[in-house]
Each structure stands twice: as C-alpha cells, then as structure tokens.
Amino acid sequence: MAIPISYNIRNLRLRKGLTIMTALGIALTVTTAVFLFALLAGLNRAFVTSGEPLNVLVLRKGSTAELTGGFDASLLPTLKNLPGIAKASTGEPMVSGELVVVIVLPRKDGTGEVNVTVRGLMPAGLELRPKVKLSTGRWFTPGQREVVVSESIHKRFSDSNLGDSIHFGKGDWKVVGVFDAGGSAYESEIWGDVNQMASDFDRQGGFSSAYLRATDPVSADALKHRVSDDQRLKLDGQLETEYYAKQTSSGALIRIVGLIVAVIMAIGSIFAAANTMYAAIAYRGREIATLRVIGFSRASILISFMLEALLLSFLGAIVGILLMLPFNGLTTGTSNQVTFSEVIFSLRMTPAVILGALAFALVMGLVGGLAPAWRAARQNILTALRG
Amino acid sequence: MTLAGFVAKNAFRNKLRSILTVLSITFSLLLLTFMMTIWRGFYLDKGSAESAQRLITRHRVSLTFSLPSSYRQKIRSVPGVVSVAPMNWFGGQYKDDKGENFFAQFGTDPTEILKVYKDFKIPDDQLAAWQHDRAGAIANRTLATKYGWKIGDRIVLKGTIYPVNLELTLRGIFDPPEPANTLYFNSIYVEEAVGWAKDKAGTFAILADSPESVSRVATTVDDMFHNSPQQTKTESEKAFQLGFVAMLGNVKAFILSIGMAVVFTILLVSANTMAMSIRERTREVAVLKTLGFTRGSILSLFIGEAVTLALVGGILGTLMAAGLAAVVSKGGGMMAALRMTPGTMVTALGVAALVGFISAVVPAYHASKIGIVDGLRHIG
Numbered sequence: 001m002a003i004p005i006s007y008n009i010r011n012l013r014l015r016k017g018l019t020i021m022t023a024l025g026i027a028l029t030v031t032t033a034v035f036l037f038a039l040l041a042g043l044n045r046a047f048v049t050s051g052e053p054l055n056v057l058v059l060r061k062g063s064t065a066e067l068t069g070g071f072d073a074s075l076l077p078t079l080k081n082l083p084g085i086a087k088a089s090t091g092e093p094m095v096s097g098e099l100v101v102v103i104v105l106p107r108k109d110g111t112g113e114v115n116v117t118v119r120g121l122m123p124a125g126l127e128l129r130p131k132v133k134l135s136t137g138r139w140f141t142p143g144q145r146e147v148v149v150s151e152s153i154h155k156r157f158s159d160s161n162l163g164d165s166i167h168f169g170k171g172d173w174k175v176v177g178v179f180d181a182g183g184s185a186y187e188s189e190i191w192g193d194v195n196q197m198a199s200d201f202d203r204q205g206g207f208s209s210a211y212l213r214a215t216d217p218v219s220a221d222a223l224k225h226r227v228s229d230d231q232r233l234k235l236d237g238q239l240e241t242e243y244y245a246k247q248t249s250s251g252a253l254i255r256i257v258g259l260i261v262a263v264i265m266a267i268g269s270i271f272a273a274a275n276t277m278y279a280a281i282a283y284r285g286r287e288i289a290t291l292r293v294i295g296f297s298r299a300s301i302l303i304s305f306m307l308e309a310l311l312l313s314f315l316g317a318i319v320g321i322l323l324m325l326p327f328n329g330l331t332t333g334t335s336n337q338v339t340f341s342e343v344i345f346s347l348r349m350t351p352a353v354i355l356g357a358l359a360f361a362l363v364m365g366l367v368g369g370l371a372p373a374w375r376a377a378r379q380n381i382l383t384a385l386r387g
Numbered sequence: 388m389t390l391a392g393f394v395a396k397n398a399f400r401n402k403l404r405s406i407l408t409v410l411s412i413t414f415s416l417l418l419l420t421f422m423m424t425i426w427r428g429f430y431l432d433k434g435s436a437e438s439a440q441r442l443i444t445r446h447r448v449s450l451t452f453s454l455p456s457s458y459r460q461k462i463r464s465v466p467g468v469v470s471v472a473p474m475n476w477f478g479g480q481y482k483d484d485k486g487e488n489f490f491a492q493f494g495t496d497p498t499e500i501l502k503v504y505k506d507f508k509i510p511d512d513q514l515a516a517w518q519h520d521r522a523g524a525i526a527n528r529t530l531a532t533k534y535g536w537k538i539g540d541r542i543v544l545k546g547t548i549y550p551v552n553l554e555l556t557l558r559g560i561f562d563p564p565e566p567a568n569t570l571y572f573n574s575i576y577v578e579e580a581v582g583w584a585k586d587k588a589g590t591f592a593i594l595a596d597s598p599e600s601v602s603r604v605a606t607t608v609d610d611m612f613h614n615s616p617q618q619t620k621t622e623s624e625k626a627f628q629l630g631f632v633a634m635l636g637n638v639k640a641f642i643l644s645i646g647m648a649v650v651f652t653i654l655l656v657s658a659n660t661m662a663m664s665i666r667e668r669t670r671e672v673a674v675l676k677t678l679g680f681t682r683g684s685i686l687s688l689f690i691g692e693a694v695t696l697a698l699v700g701g702i703l704g705t706l707m708a709a710g711l712a713a714v715v716s717k718g719g720g721m722m723a724a725l726r727m728t729p730g731t732m733v734t735a736l737g738v739a740a741l742v743g744f745i746s747a748v749v750p751a752y753h754a755s756k757i758g759i760v761d762g763l764r765h766i767g
Contacts, residue, residue, distance in 0.1 A: 068548040268414035
C-alpha cells in the first residue's frame with residue numbers, strides 16, 4: 001500500500017523554512033536554465049523561420065555568405081531567363097540582385113557599436129519576401145536615398161525613427177518605413193534601393209547575391225541545380241531556407257557556455273536538495289520506523305520520500321519559471337558568425353523550454369532524493385524507534 | 388582544546404551533511420570563479436607589455452571594407468610609429484566547413500609582421516625560409532600540433548571571401564604569448580591571384596614606440612585620412628578585441644546576472660545548513676553557557692563553523708575552476724587567453740567567507756540569545 005501524498009505535503013509544510021530555502025535554491029538554478037534555454041530557442045527561431053522555401057539564393061561559387069559573395073552584374077539577365085521563375089505583378093520575372101554590406105551603428109543605450117547588415121534590393125526583392133510586412137510608413141522608392149528599417153533596429157538604435165536620417169556610405173539616408181520580419185534574420189537589417197547603395201559603397205556593376213523566386217517547390221529544386229551546374233555562370237544556388245539553417249551555428253558559443261553553467265549549477269543544487277532530504281529523514285527516523293511497524297513496505301517508503309523530493313524540486317521549478325516570466329520576449333543580439341553582423345533575437349519561453357526546465361528540475365530532485373530515500377527505506381526499525 | 392579545534396570538530400561532526408554542503412558550495416563557487424575569470428580576461432586584462440604598444444587600423448565603416456595598401460607608408464610616417472604590417476583576413480576553409488576546423492588566417496608582409504608582433508618567438512632560420520617563399524606560411528605551435536603539421540608540410544586553404552584556393556607550405560612555427568590559433572602567409576599570393584584584391588589591406592597592425600604614444604598615434608592616423616574616401620578607425624589592440632566581445636551581445640549583464648544567481652544560491656544553501664545544525668544544538672548551547680561561555684564566543688563559534696565550511700568549498704571550487712579555465716582555453720578562439728590569477732582566487736574565497744558569515748549570523752544570533760533553562764529543556 002502506498003503512503004498518501006498528503007503526508008509528504010504536510011511534512012514539507014511543517015519544515016517551512018527548510019522547504020522554502022531549498023526550493024528557492026532550486027528555483028534560482030531553474031531560472032538560470034530557463035534563461036539559457038529561452039535564449040537558444042529565440043536564436044534558433046531567428047534562423048529556422050528565416051527564408052522562403054521557394055526562394056533560391058545565388059552566390060559566387062565557393063562563397064559561403066552573402067557578405068563575401070560578389071559576382072558581376074552582367075550575369076543577372078542570364079539568371080532572369082532561367083525556366084521555373086515566378087512572375088511578379090509587373091509581369092517581370094521575380095529576380096532580385098542584391099547588395100549586402102555591414103556598417104557600424106551605435107546602440108541607443110550607449111553600450112558600444114554594433115555591426116548591422118544593410119541590404120540593397122530591387123523592387124522584386126520585396127515581392128519575393130511576402131512574410132516581411134510593413135508596419136509603419138512606406139517602402140523605399142527606387143532611385144531615392146531612402147531606407148526602411150526592421151522593428152528591432154528601430155527599437156535598438158538611435159536615428160532610426162520615421163523621418164530620421166541615418167548616416168552611412170556617402171551621406172544621409174532618410175528612414176521612410178519600419179518593417180516587421182516576424183523574428184526572422186531580416187529582423188536585424190536595413191533595406192534600401194540596390195542601385196543607390198551600390199554607388200554609395202563603390203560597388204556598381206556587381207551584386208553580393210541574387211534571389212530567384214520559383215513557381216513551386218519542385219522547380220525551386222530544379223532551379224537551384226540549374227544555377228549550380230551552369231559552367232559559364234560560376235555561381236552556386238541554394239534554397240534560402242538551407243542558407244539560414246547553416247547559420248544556427250552562430251549560437252555555438254552561447255550553447256556551450258549555457259550548458260556548462262546549467263550543468264554546474266544543477267550539480268550544486270542536487271547536493272543542496274540531498275542535504276535537505278537527509279535532514280528531513282533524520283528528523284523523522286522514529287516516524288518512518290512507526291510507518292514500517294504499521295505495515296508500510298520498504299518500497300512504499302522509498303517511493304514516498306522520492307515523491308517528497310520531486311515535490312520539492314517541482315515547487316522550485318514553478319517558482320523559477322515564474323521568476324523568469326517577466327523576461328519573456330526580451331530582445332537581445334549576438335554576432336552572426338556567417339554574416340559578420342548582429343543578429344537580433346528575443347528570449348522565447350516556448351512550451352518546450354518550460355517542459356525542459358521542469359524535467360531539468362525533476363531530474364535534480366530525483367538524483368538528490370534517491371540516496372536519502374534509500375537510507376530511509378533501509379533503516380533498522382528497532383534502532384530507529386529507540387532513537 | 389583550542390577554539391579553532393572546536394570549530395573544526397563541530398563543522399564536520401555530521402559528516403554527510405557537511406560534505407554535501409561543501410560540495411554544493413564547491414560547484415557554485417566553481418561557476419562564480421569561472422565567470423570572474425572570463426570577466427577579468429575580457430575587461431580587466433591589459434594584455435602583455437607589447438600588446439599595450441600595438442594598435443589596429445581598420446576602415447571606419449566596418450571591418451568588412453578594405454583600405455588601400457598605400458596607407459601603410461603614410462601611417463609609417465606618423466611620429467611614434469615603429470612598424471606597420473597589413474593584416475588581411477582570408478577566412479578560408481581548411482579540410483571542411485566545420486566550425487572546429489576553423490582558425491584565423493592572415494595575409495601579411497613576412498618582412499615586417501614579426502617586428503610588430505615582436506613577442507612572437509620564431510627561430511631565425513624559419514623566419515628567413517618564410518620570407519623567401521612566396522607561398523610559405525607560419526603557424527603558432529598549438530595550431531601546428533592540433534593538425535600534426537611539420538615544417539615543409541603542405542596546407543591547402545579553400546577561399547570563401549577570395550575566389551582562390553591557397554596551396555601553402557609551412558615554413559615556420561612560432562610561439563605567441565597567448566595561444567590564439569593563427570596562420571600567416573604572404574599577402575602577395577592572394578593579390579596576384581585575385582585582381583580586385585590588389586593593393587588592398589583589411590587592417591594594419593601598428594607598433595608604437597611606447598604605450599603612452601598609443602592614443603596620440605591613433606588620433607593622428609585617423610585625422611590624416613579624415614578627408615579621404617576611405618576613412619579609418621584606429622584603436623588599441625585591446626579595444627579592438629573588446630569590439631568583438633561587444634558583438635557577442637550584452638556579455639557584462641550576462642555574467643553579472645549569473646554571478647548574482649550563484650552567490651544567492653550559495654547563500655541559501657549555506658544558511659540552510661547552518662540553520663539546521665544550530666537548531667539541533669540548542670541544548671548544547673545551553674550547556675556551553677552553563678560552562679561559562681559568553682554570548683559573543685558562542686556567536687563566533689557558529690560563525691567560525693559556517694565560514695570554515697564555506698572556505699573549504701571555496702578552495703575546492705576555485706581549484707576546479709582553474710582546471711576548467713585551462714581546459715576551455717585549449718579550445719582557442721576568444722577564450723584562448725583565459726587564465727586564473729591569484730587575485731581572482733582570493734576574491735572568490737573572500738566571497739565564500741562572506742557568504743558563510745552572512746548565512747550564520749541570524750541563526751547563531753538566535754541561538755546565542757536563548758535562555759539557559761529554555762535551552763536545556765529543548766528537545767529536538
């Protein structure tokens with residue numbers, strides 16, 4: 001027969017101070033873990049949700065990123081005539097030759113300068129990215145020194161309000177709109193007209209990359225191979241989604257440091273939890289013996305104390321998750337090792353993160369509670385009753 | 388029995404509990420010390436004496452834009468400049484595109500780079516061999532060991548920024564003061580293979596005649612190119628490196644918040660243990676009082692006990708952190724300079740002692756205040 005769980009709950013309540021302190025210790029560990037998990041979840045999302053599956057990104061052969069791409073503008077007409085490309089509203093093939101450069105902008109809070117990606121696009125470039133929506137203002141006009149900035153850039157950098165001027169290249173650029181990239185990698189970019197940008201950065205006659213929109217997934221795949229296999233072009237095609245999936249490696253440092261921190265803190269908390277459980281058992285030696293005399297088996301005592309440890313860590317996990325909740329959605333940035341510019345992402349407490357944190361805490365309770373519960377179940381009834 | 392002996396005996400009389408507490412503090416302090424080491428490496432470390440004399444000049448807009456090679460002669464004419472060498476980031480792939488096979492590769496001028504980095508140790512014959520081979524390269528010892536390179540080995544780097552694959556021959560192995568994995572080759576190789584790379588340099592490494600002239604050189608260089616199409620930004624080597632740390636994100640806040648969480652956790656754990664062990668000993672306190680121990684000495688007994696436990700945990704933790712730092716720094720990259728200093732260790736132990744002290748104050752105060760009769764009657 002099992003010992004009712006209300007026995008454990010009452011025991012935890014009896015030693016309030018001890019319970020609260022131990023649970024708080026676990027809570028802090030869980031908070032740290034949730035913070036790190038959420039950071040990684042947000043970072044992954046920035047890359048995984050980036051890119052349209054129908055878009056084929058064209059780079060120079062051997063180049064791994066748009067920033068280091070670079071090919072001659074004369075190749076663009078050849079790309080435009082490839083079969084399988086969707087037509088834009090104007091009837092033109094949906095192909096955008098683009099220029100990507102990195103500039104330095106000062107952070108609004110004055111904590112230093114950050115590399116920001118500036119992208120020059122052709123009008124088709126806006127159309128082939130339907131997920132990117134304008135939230136205020138309007139898109140830039142081709143031929144004008146105008147830019148639209150992402151919402152994150154708008155929030156994090158000075159001079160990026162509607163009507164402001166950002167200085168880069170050879171002069172000022174007027175901010176005419178703010179776009180919402182839905183947490184994708186474009187969330188960290190500034191967009192403007194490709195020809196204007198090319199003359200500002202002395203890059204006329206060349207593009208960093210080109211985007212082709214295919215009519216359907218099958219022709220996207222065919223298009224990608226057609227670009228790569230054409231010996232004259234010396235270009236490489238890949239799906240835009242594939243390109244961004246490769247960049248998730250940018251989170252490697254955060255992942256490694258995060259893992260080290262979480263594991264070390266967890267080990268510390270396991271010892272603390274074990275300590276509390278040993279104390280709980282030491283106080284209750286006679287009580288446990290009495291339970292055995294009444295007829296509860298060793299197994300049910302073991303289970304009961306394990307449950308108590310799990311309950312304790314569960315309490316800690318809940319407190320820890322609640323402590324972290326106000327920080328959900330907090331945006332931050334890190335450097336993208338592929339594009340060499342800042343990638344902006346937000347802390348995301350997804351259900352997976354919360355479940356992961358709960359599991360993390362329960363494992364701590366399980367490991368910390370096992371040895372004490374084992375001791376409780378194995379103790380000698382007679383000595384315990386006498387003690 | 389001395390007071391210290393009494394404290395030590397009491398600290399470890401419930402062995403299991405003391406060991407668990409010490410271990411818990413150990414791991415928390417391991418983390419804290421590790422974070423402090425990173426902080427020190429990033430923000431407080433001034434680098435070697437030579438590093439304090441070095442500057443890096445780059446394009447003002449960002450590192451991804453290059454400067455004309457002709458700037459080198461102009462920079463050389465600035466008073467206070469001893470040597471200037473170009474440093475062109477090649478960013479090629481060795482073997483495959485995996486992150487673990489990535490290391491820094493710079494195209495440079497073999498005749499001058501080691502005059503700027505004069506703290507790099509290389510045998511004279513190897514340096515001469517490199518200077519005579521246009522397709523030669525030198526690498527630091529850790530990197531050479533990692534791939535088992537020997538002098539004369541061929542190293543092929545696949546270009547990603549430049550459309551060229553370099554076929555280099557290792558001519559020398561150098562020992563830098565800090566183990567950052569780097570390979571240097573002659574920039575002429577790329578300039579001859581790629582048309583648009585000709586007469587361009589990514590950055591210039593400058594050696595100034597003294598640490599004092601560094602800031603003056605920086606302003607003079609930047610002012611000199613202020614009205615040219617390619618403006619420059621010149622900063623000390625340390626500031627240049629900090630720029631990369633800043634790009635990682637808000638590292639300061641990250642380290643601080645984890646440090647706070649850790650300190651608070653140790654405080655909880657240690658306060659918990661002290662509260663438990665003091666409560667158990669209420670009757671003993673009363674006995675001690677009957678024997679004539681004053682409130683003050685009882686208070687110091689308990690506090691001494693807590694501080695002892697915390698310090699034992701602290702010593703174990705800092706030692707483990709020193710080991711961890713040594714392991715992580717082997718990984719190279721930004722963490723290569725990670726090293727534990729006695730200062731960091733002492734600070735960590737100070738934190739441990741302080742936490743032990745704070746954790747014991749409240750329960751010890753309550754214990755010392757208890758009346759003798761009540762204490763003796765206490766069952767618990």
